[in-house]
Amino acid sequence: MLHHAGLLTRSEGDPVGMVNPDGAGDILIVCEHASRRLPASVGNLGLTNDVLKSHVAWDPGALAVAERLSAAFDAPLVYQQFSRLVYDCNRPPESPGAMPETSEIYEIPGNRNLSEQERDARTEALYLPFHRRVEEVIEARVAAGCGTVLVTMHSFTPVYFGKQREVEIGILHDDDARFADAMLSACDDLDSPYRVRRNEPYGPADGVTHTLNLHAKARGMLNVMIEVRNDLIADEAGQARAAGYLEDLLKQALQKSS
Template sequence: MTKLLTEAEGSPVAVENSQASSPFLLVCEHASPRLPEKMGTLGLSPAALSSHIAWDPGALAVSELLVKSLDATLIYQRFSRLVYDCNRPPEAQAAMPPVSEVFEIPGNAAISAAERRARTEALYLPFRDELADFIAARKVSGRPPVLVTMHTFTPVYHGRQREVEVGILHDTDKRLADCMLAAAGKTKRYDTRRNEPYGPADGVTHTLIEHGLKNGLLNVMIEIRNDLVSDEIGQKVMADYLTGLLGESLASLSQ
């Protein structure tokens, strides 16, 4: 497999509002369930391919609302994390997972080194480079971005109900997360918690480390329980909530 994507499929990376006036840079690594044509179905059923194992339902919709409310830039991956999870480095098994929750992924069961390399070159490297180039250009212009990665999670995982509604995740830099959690404590609109339902030990902070910590940027990862953003009303309410948290937090840090 020398070239994973066809010309008709276009770039794996999409950028919205690149000339945004605010410093917020939204990143959505799991925006789409789409598989490249050459990958077939990876041996999965249509139900599995539309489920949370293939993408983060609602994450892109909320991100696009935040683009408008914050005048933010958005960069997102146009293909499924089942082919390559862009929130993982190439050496991580989870970058091309053979199993996701209770689902075995036959098309990922025995990937050769050449296939791993083809997926990395087709999906991860363009995504990484787009982010890196955008951040570098903003830093040169004297406007370093504030990195916010956008995710959703399933309400039930391995048969267990998750009570948390919004997770505010961070790695070693918790400046922005601390301010957001303080703001969330005032509103009490959602059950909002630190580093839940995942945290750094789960390997989910790759983008924050690679593009946030290494560049000295304010950064945070947001996880939203996906039943809360399954329709337009829920997406709008959540976007309003996050607009308030992010705006208040950045203002607090700028003082």
């Protein structure tokens, strides 16, 4: 475990979390925005507790849904254990969104005027270990002859810049739409209880497909990013309902893609 430039202490543990690392199912699940935890070294980034509990700091409910899917599919799950406000692991180091100075309507004072050394420390402590772990899992699965679909799990706020979002589940993709197409086709077959849309509320132009492209594109792996509106997964009942629906979608998509 690496600790760079004093960003993380040993007592804060590994920045990368794993569930079911030896899972042999057909999918690998990644949750880049699983946690709102901040390293002690960055304080509160100049933010109130209410902001740090909100979607600005993490994707509420996403990890809980990902854990249910991990169990359903015997899937390895890799997740980030620190807030995306310190480093957003779904953004490359050169992206302004990797260490955002603003998030929606909120200024992030602790991210203003970061030095090159501070940016490098965050990249080395959080981004690089996270994506190394994803790559290690993929390489181990390739070596074992396991076919793999990369699924990244996210949630989004129902109100953004004061506007209500009607979409409830987003099925996102970049250039490779094969698995997203299969999921959307399965959605039609299942008579979805949710309002499901392609590349909403975000799409490739918003820079949200970094993890998919980094790990799946070069290998030709099937991949998809799932977004669930976070008010729908705010409690265990909602998480179970959404996970059950996504399990059905993913199972049908796997059959259609085989």
